[in-house]
Amino acid sequence: MKIATWNVNSINARLDTVLGWFKAERPDVACLQEIKCIDEKFPTEEFQSLGYNVAVNGQKSYNGVAVVSRTPLEDVEKGLPGDDADDHARYLETVISGPSPVRVASIYLPNGNPIGTEKFDYKLAWMRRLQTHARALLDLEEILVLAGDYNVIPEPADADDPASWAGDALFQPQTRGAFRSLKWLGLTDAYMAADGAAGGYTFWDYQAGAWRRNHGIRIDHLLLSPAAADRLRSVTIHKDMRGADKPSDHVPVVVELEI
DNA sequence: ATGGTAGACCTTCTA
Numbered sequence: 001m002k003i004a005t006w007n008v009n010s011i012n013a014r015l016d017t018v019l020g021w022f023k024a025e026r027p028d029v030a031c032l033q034e035i036k037c038i039d040e041k042f043p044t045e046e047f048q049s050l051g052y053n054v055a056v057n058g059q060k061s062y063n064g065v066a067v068v069s070r071t072p073l074e075d076v077e078k079g080l081p082g083d084d085a086d087d088h089a090r091y092l093e094t095v096i097s098g099p100s101p102v103r104v105a106s107i108y109l110p111n112g113n114p115i116g117t118e119k120f121d122y123k124l125a126w127m128r129r130l131q132t133h134a135r136a137l138l139d140l141e142e143i144l145v146l147a148g149d150y151n152v153i154p155e156p157a158d159a160d161d162p163a164s165w166a167g168d169a170l171f172q173p174q175t176r177g178a179f180r181s182l183k184w185l186g187l188t189d190a191y192m193a194a195d196g197a198a199g200g201y202t203f204w205d206y207q208a209g210a211w212r213r214n215h216g217i218r219i220d221h222l223l224l225s226p227a228a229a230d231r232l233r234s235v236t237i238h239k240d241m242r243g244a245d246k247p248s249d250h251v252p253v254v255v256e257l258e259i
Numbered sequence: 260a261t262g263g264t265a266g267a268c269c270t271t272c273t274a
Contacts (some may be wrong), residue, residue, distance in 0.1 A: 010266055061267050111274060206264040
């Protein structure tokens with residue numbers, strides 16, 4: 001089973017690019033982030049015509065996440081538990097039906113810039129909520145994949161030029177510590193565990209020639225429960241998509257699980 | 260050199 005995560009930076013502006021990739025790659029499941037539209041404006045019919053089921057947690061203009069799957073989606077939960085006042089659409093969790101069901105979450109973790117503001121506080125609070133929820137999910141002992149744009153650069157090796165990110169919310173000690181705490185619950189970073197994976201970035205800014213200069217970072221992650229990690233076959237970063245026409249600033253990351 | 264681009268959509272915010 002191929003499970004993808006991709007921050008598309010507007011599903012409607014990216015529709016041809018995304019559908020073209022789906023036709024070529026045929027993922028079984030895809031977690032999408034930054035769809036930047038309300039549920040009613042998500043191109044559901046276009047995905048259905050390719051044979052996919054769709055679940056959307058949308059929002060006008062900003063954020064918004066979705067999961068698309070070949071098999072039906074069960075137990076759809078919209079929003080990250082722990083703060084009823086949080087109205088950002090950044091989390092959707094569902095169970096991919098089949099002989100071996102897989103629980104997946106599509107995560108758009110807050111960016112948090114600039115540091116020293118309420119945006120950074122919101123990011124850290126959101127990460128605490130995610131850790132609390134992940135602990136409860138791990139207790140279920142299911143095949144679980146927490147996939148998305150984490151807006152976290154885990155280690156210096158995950159940036160082309162780590163020094164340039166020193167003042168950025170994505171690379172703060174608190175941010176990296178919260179990500180480590182999350183993993184220490186018993187989650188496996190698929191990219192780090194996969195045989196042969198190295199030197200992969202998943203995001204290059206539109207600005208300042210970042211792509212041309214390979215000024216990239218690895219911030220799109222798939223965290224696996226033990227049952228999922230046991231089934232991990234491969235991880236592929238689709239770097240070529242950054243050079244496509246009308247690219248997102250993020251590229252797809254695909255894990256293959258033995259399911 | 261403190262820059263630059265992209266998307267939503269009304270004017271500036273977010274990234």
